[in-house]
Amino acid sequence: ILNVEQSPQSLHVQEGDSTNFTCSFPSSNFYALHWYRWETAKSPEALFVMTLNGDEKKKGRISATLNTKEGYSYLYIKGSQPEDSATYLCAPNQAGTALIFGKGTTLSVSS
Amino acid sequence: DAGITQSPRYKITETGRQVTLMCHQTWSHSYMFWYRQDLGHGLRLIYYSAAADITDKGEVPDGYVVSRSKTENFPLTLESATRSQTSVYFCASKDRGAGETQYFGPGTRLLVL
Numbered sequence: 001i002l003n004v005e006q007s008p009q010s011l012h013v014q015e016g017d018s019t020n021f022t023c024s025f026p027s028s029n030f031y032a033l034h035w036y037r038w039e040t041a042k043s044p045e046a047l048f049v050m051t052l053n054g055d056e057k058k059k060g061r062i063s064a065t066l067n068t069k070e071g072y073s074y075l076y077i078k079g080s081q082p083e084d085s086a087t088y089l090c091a092p093n094q095a096g097t098a099l100i101f102g103k104g105t106t107l108s109v110s111s
Numbered sequence: 112d113a114g115i116t117q118s119p120r121y122k123i124t125e126t127g128r129q130v131t132l133m134c135h136q137t138w139s140h141s142y143m144f145w146y147r148q149d150l151g152h153g154l155r156l157i158y159y160s161a162a163a164d165i166t167d168k169g170e171v172p173d174g175y176v177v178s179r180s181k182t183e184n185f186p187l188t189l190e191s192a193t194r195s196q197t198s199v200y201f202c203a204s205k206d207r208g209a210g211e212t213q214y215f216g217p218g219t220r221l222l223v224l
Binding site for chain 1: 153170214
């Protein structure tokens with residue numbers, strides 16, 4: 001079972017602030033890295049799937065980078081809005097295995 | 112075009128009863144998964160399946176049984192429910208390939224009294 005670490009565990013920012021989170025994972029046998037956004041009382045929603053070292057993905061104000069050699073990924077949110085409040089999960093997987101999720105970073109954005 | 116569905120959405124049962132949670136996907140995805148959501152632990156993998164008739168244990172398989180006789184269905188059975196199995200259960204599916212997205216069902220909220 002993969003050991004996935006996400007930091008910080010939680011953070012609180014003001015509307016308009018930019019922020020970033022970290023996901024650390026074992027770099028051996030890397031296959032893909034998934035980021036999800038999970039709102040309270042809903043099911044996780046996929047943000048990005050990243051497979052190549054140096055990958056950068058962007059969706060609106062949210063972007064992510066991937067370093068497979070050192071085993072980490074960053075998720076950035078530019079100009080946070082209250083609707084960005086959610087838990088952000090990352091999940092690496094090795095070939096032929098299931099996604100194992102980190103405990104997530106819970107973001108709270110105040111207006 | 113329902114995608115991935117779970118039933119029931121809410122279930123109350125008693126300790127010792129057998130409970131089956133259903134999961135159905137319409138995409139013919141190869142992989143299907145069961146996770147449970149727990150405070151302080153996030154999402155934990157119970158079982159997964161790479162194809163019909165192939166299943167594998169996840170992080171927390173004890174007390175659960177799965178089967179996958181058809182590609183589109185992946186039921187999860189609690190053989191003798193315990194209070195510690197009170198949780199929200201999420202089913203998910205994913206096609207083969209490194210860049211494929213994993214999609215989650217709406218969840219089943221289970222309360223064991």
